[in-house]
Amino acid sequence: MKRIIVAGFFICLLSLLLFACSSGENPAPVSKATPYPTPTPMTLPKSSVLSIPTVALYYAAAKARNYDKAYTFLSPDAVDDSGKKVTKDVFMRMAQEGDNMNGAITNVELAPYGKDSTQVIATIDRNSGIRYHAHLTLKLEGKTWKIVSLDRV
Template identity: 55%
Template structure:
């Protein structure tokens, strides 16, 4: 009969490690994640700081019709909207937005025009960027 000389007690093995299984981190699908970036974008647009506002757009950003938004194109679009519709007097993020990738803004202009802007966003590295917008 052969007998084992190793004890059954695992504490005998000084190099026995147990590694915890990492818990996957799942980000909730809520607009809260992209709201800070959208709020900063709104402040820049309302202040007519279109160069700063453009920094919140992804380099591949486009209009909802597929027109690529270069910095010059974006600034021209924003200035045209100011001339045609008046200055922005109020800009609010729709609290009903529950998806970080799609946010609706409500815009009030000095000419009493009231409309919505639809933003599509994506997370790039650790920050959110606007990839599509339908108007300024």
């Protein structure tokens, strides 16, 4: 008998709880997520990207650790960010120190800077997890783009 009374009590309590929780009103409307804005395509004049293939080939060689080939994309008059001439020995040292300190290059993203193809910013990922920017200046020598200034490999 006590069990029936206790069960009845819990059923009544549960009924009151359910009745109290249902206010009879419609629930608040769920707001819809704001859609992401449509990206605006980056429009660059053709003249701003003409040197990109040269920089891409340069970094493909550097990524493969083929520094002899990478050096061929530099002008004979190339300088570093302090104005010091980048000879083949200097370049080899820069490239090898980068690999020894930060690991191999795993990815490179290129972005033209300016409207005349002379400036390129490279975002470089190394297998140590480091990510950094390199700034390159190029010059059209005859029909070939050459790197005339770089701050790092």
